[in-house]
Amino acid sequence: MSALQINHQRLWSRLMQMAKIGATVNGGCNRQALTTLDKEGRDLLIGWATELGCSHRFDEIGNLFIRKEGTQPELPPVITGSHLDTQPTGGKFDGIYGVLGGFEVIESIIEQNLEHKHSIEVVAWTNEEGSRFDCAMMGSAVWTDFMPLQQAYDLKAFDDGARVEDELIRLGHKGEHAAKAFPVKASYELHIEQGPVLEKEGLTIGVVTGVQHMSRHHLNIFGQECHAGPTPMAMRKDPVQALSLLLPKLYAAADKFGEDSRVTFGMLDAQPGSPNTVPGKLSISMDLRHPDEASYNGLVADAYAHIKAACEELGVDYTLEETWKAPGVTFAKDCVDAVQAAVNDLGYSNRQMVSGAGHDSVHVSKVCDTSMIFIPCRDGLSHNEDEYASPEHVGQGGDVLLNAMLRSAQ
Ligand SMILES: [Zn+2]
Known part of the structure; x- marks a missing residue:
């Protein structure tokens, strides 16, 4: 033709x-x-x-x-x-x-x-x-x-x-x-x-x-609100500190599954949202995507494992749930x-x-x-x-x- x-x-x-x-x-x-x-x-x-x-x-x-x-x-x-x-x-x-x-x-x-x-x-x-x-x-x-x-x-x-x-x-x-x-x-x-x-x-x-496979997840990390001045760093329960441990691991997980991985934290909300208060709660959206099913599942599993490990290491509570998924x-x-x-x-x-x-x-x-x-x-x-x-x-x-x-x- x-x-x-x-x-x-x-x-x-x-x-x-x-x-x-x-x-x-x-x-x-x-x-x-x-x-x-x-x-x-x-x-x-x-x-x-x-x-x-x-x-x-x-x-x-x-x-x-x-x-x-x-x-x-x-x-x-x-x-x-x-x-x-x-x-x-x-x-x-x-x-x-x-x-x-x-x-x-x-x-x-x-x-x-x-x-x-x-x-x-x-x-x-x-x-x-x-x-x-x-x-x-x-x-x-x-x-x-x-x-x-x-x-x-x-x-x-x-x-x-x-x-x-x-x-x-x-x-x-x-x-x-x-x-x-x-x-x-x-x-x-x-x-x-x-x-x-x-x-x-x-x-x-x-x-x-x-x-590609895609899903959205909602993560809450709970710490303890306290004054930014008198509270020594080692004595805080700061969810943002947990995030600082997490992010390098989550971006590394994206690397691990190759250039087709997509990891996005589009919404980050520290509460109560005051410059001189250590946040008591951090809400984060996490969007995960990969075209290959096995790699996608691996990416999700790794992300969940890293979040658990980081929060446990710092002794902070967290909740994590999948809010939307499109196979x-x-x-x-x-x-x-x-x-x-x-x-x-x-x-x-x-x-x-x-x-x-x-x-x-x-x-x-x-x-x-x-x-x-x-x-x-x-x-x-x-x-x-x-x-x-x-x-x-x-x-x-x-x-x-x-x-x-x-x-x-x-
Ligand atoms: Zn269109």
Whole structure:
């Protein structure tokens, strides 16, 4: 099969048009899930789809599907998509690129008169970001039965307390179709990397083989509040001192499991929070990630052992619990191979990699063969108004998606 291309310029201009809806003064986008602006963005896409003669439908949780029929419409479709909602200070590409890239694939197929047996569907999943409602990847979670529909309906917005279901009704996006996975031949998601690796290595495409294991933990270390002046160092029970023993060991554990380890302490809170009081309590969040299951388990076990040892050494009490966990995913070989073959046909520089962030494809991969395609983003920035991917990379990622999808759909 010779390598086909999408219309790079058209995809770029659509991305820029979409970015005007909810544009922020700093060049980013604020188009949060189930707001009037979110509806405007979806309406823009539906308008383009209708012009092209494609049908669209909403399911009960507002997932929007756009369909281009294949020559054998009774066969399960090949799907692609991502999300149109953004963070409050989000960018123009995270998610949007996957939806509009998928739509460009449909338009290129029509324009170039390419035949495909399986129908092609582009989906915009509802509320991927989880910034307005406290559940990331909500639409795909409901669709794959990971989250009950009613539980999603009852989520309330951080900003105005509105319920998901009420917002869906207000916007006219509560569809009649069951929010339930249907048979799918294969699923692809095109996305910016949201990390610095591709850019740093000067590569065009990331062939994504899976998503890493990740979990969040909450650690409290208890000491004893006392005056910072009169109390000699040796006579203190200082939880921050325990932390000073811990951190080198925890970072060393990350080293031990190789460059794919991720150990992050994003929240550190010493209480009562006074400059001249030795803290009585230290609360710490610990985020642990690794793509390899055995290494991930080793990293978690080491972290727990080091925390126990350090607290015992200093004679301080502690509590430690896992508060959130997302098991890693290995994408289907057929889909990864289809992406790799497409990249090879196109001759784009590439590497295989795992995703460091969660995506709708994590849920989707539970019900059908799935993989993802990454392109570089400037300085690895995402969830940031400065998020940027070059028109060239945007177009090339679209080319890969087109060829991978046709491999599955023919
Ligand atoms: Zn995203």
